[in-house]
Amino acid sequence: MTAALRAGTDPERADSEGTAPLCAASVNGRASIAGLLLSAGASPGTVRELLVHGADPDVREDHGTGWSPLERARHGSRPATVALLTAAGASGSR
Template sequence: MKQRKRKKLSHHLFEAILAGDALRTKALLRRGASPEGRDTDGTTPLYLASVQGEAETARLLLEAGASPDTESSGPGSEGTPLCAAACWGHTETIRQLLAHSADPHLREDHGAGRSPLEWADNGPHPDAAELLRAAGARPTTHPAP
């Protein structure tokens, strides 16, 4: 696929995710949009879907090959998808990420930041924290930044 077409598909994919349009997301993935492609700031599609609580879109991205543990690096969009979903208490998105093998122990900022459970507890989002604990997440003594 030509670079220009890939860039255009990626742009449309981010628009569809922002709009919460799972059907359009699915169509764009079928046309060749990369589930791992970052925007110009370094934000990943799965991070964007996770922070917005778009569980169906997250599922589509994961089934299309997005890694559940890839950190996003865009300004204001740093971290893992699971941390993003936990921070905002998006339980259905957390379920999708865990079902697709997201690591409930993985700290963001390349291991130096908060864990998903710390984000959920800090929220406070008890339902999100409960899901994470059921997946094996445990509180730690690692200081959050």
């Protein structure tokens, strides 16, 4: 995924069924992929949809030892995503 994003793959390009990559990564428990997509510019609208459908705003990648979504959004300079996660109760603390 990292190589594809570096090569210019659109982090929001949906698959043939219309599923956004961030949604697919999140639904399938691929927190590290979701973090990469957020860092690459995946839309806060997708994050909003995930939160509306019950996504945990504090789930950490790497089986709970990695970054939280809030830390990823802050590191990737995504203020809209930071605001959404904070409003959803994300703490970003360990």
